[in-house]
Amino acid sequence: SCTLRDKVDFETMDRLHQEAKERVEADHHKRIAGLQQRLSIVTTSAAAPLSTHVYRSHVVQAHVAEVWPCVFPLSDVVGPGRVKASSCKSNQSVGSRFRVRYKSGVKETYTLTAFSRESHRLSFELQDRSVPLEAESVAHSIALKPVKVTPGTKPATFIELSTEFSKDAPAALIAMSHIVKMDFFDWILGEMSRRRVRKSARRRAAEEARRQERNETKTREKSFERTERNGAVGGDEKVRQSANGEVEQPVSTGQREGGGAPTAGSNTASSGDVAGSASSRLQQQQELPPVSAETAREWKVQGIEILS
Numbered sequence: 001s002c003t004l005r006d007k008v009d010f011e012t013m014d015r016l017h018q019e020a021k022e023r024v025e026a027d028h029h030k031r032i033a034g035l036q037q038r039l040s041i042v043t044t045s046a047a048a049p050l051s052t053h054v055y056r057s058h059v060v061q062a063h064v065a066e067v068w069p070c071v072f073p074l075s076d077v078v079g080p081g082r083v084k085a086s087s088c089k090s091n092q093s094v095g096s097r098f099r100v101r102y103k104s105g106v107k108e109t110y111t112l113t114a115f116s117r118e119s120h121r122l123s124f125e126l127q128d129r130s131v132p133l134e135a136e137s138v139a140h141s142i143a144l145k146p147v148k149v150t151p152g153t154k155p156a157t158f159i160e161l162s163t164e165f166s167k168d169a170p171a172a173l174i175a176m177s178h179i180v181k182m183d184f185f186d187w188i189l190g191e192m193s194r195r196r197v198r199k200s201a202r203r204r205a206a207e208e209a210r211r212q213e214r215n216e217t218k219t220r221e222k223s224f225e226r227t228e229r230n231g232a233v234g235g236d237e238k239v240r241q242s243a244n245g246e247v248e249q250p251v252s253t254g255q256r257e258g259g260g261a262p263t264a265g266s267n268t269a270s271s272g273d274v275a276g277s278a279s280s281r282l283q284q285q286q287e288l289p290p291v292s293a294e295t296a297r298e299w300k301v302q303g304i305e306i307l308s
Contacts, residue, residue: 052165052174056181062192064146065153068120069189071142078108078140078180088112097127106131113139120144134173136166159185 060067072088078100088098094113100108107130114123126138140163147156161181196217
């Protein structure tokens with residue numbers, strides 16, 4: 001009987017399959033080469049004495065003096081959102097070192113190689129890392145440049161970020177550097193917005209404090225003017241001068257209780273009468289010690305009235 005193996009030549013099929021596979025791979029490499037040529041991508045060998053340069057730039061709608069403080073402490077430059085702490089300060093000197101600690105626990109030490117507050121430029125280089133990096137050297141640079149704008153438009157700042165890797169840097173590390181720089185631009189836009197919000201809040205709080213202070217000052221001035229118009233207050237009574245020049249003495253509470261309602265004639269008196277009535281009230285209000293019956297009879301003869 002004839003079997004299937006006798007009718008099918010498996011060797012021929014394997015050969016045809018291999019040839020088709022090779023043609024597909026050749027076409028694929030040809031397309032990749034054409035794409036690299038169109039995109040001007042040059043593939044260099046590891047032995048080439050060249051460093052790998054990563055460059056990114058962005059424009060921020062803010063004055064360069066507002067953007068410069070956001071750069072420090074450089075934690076968001078090397079790893080925005082991934083750095084836990086940084087010891088870099090805005091008064092660092094060239095040659096000094098600062099440390100960066102990531103949330104993952106990795107620690108890096110950098111050396112400040114260039115710093116210019118006038119031109120808003122700085123550079124720093126990686127010196128040590130707790131976890132070895134797949135590159136011999138890494139150097140970062142930052143430059144801020146004011147953008148010339150027409151009158152009436154808001155100021156702007158041109159930000160340049162660049163990183164120099166050694167020739168042994170892998171492609172993954174270079175790609176990550178591009179991503180970090182884009183994340184930094186997103187972070188600095190958000191940081192500028194947050195700073196504007198905080199500045200507006202402080203301005204509103206200061207204006208509210210000044211407004212309250214002005215209101216309190218006006219209230220005190222009105223109270224002082226009202227006190228001056230009413231005159232000085234002395235005890236329970238006031239001595240007023242009527243329109244005809246005479247002094248008017250109001251009746252005290254004790255007189256109302258003892259003598260009933262005062263009349264219009266009794267309210268007006270001369271200066272001497274006012275002094276006498278004041279002396280009489282003072283004697284009435286003064287508390288005397290107990291006296292004997294004989295002394296009381298003598299005072300009664302003299303016209304001195306003793307109140308019980």
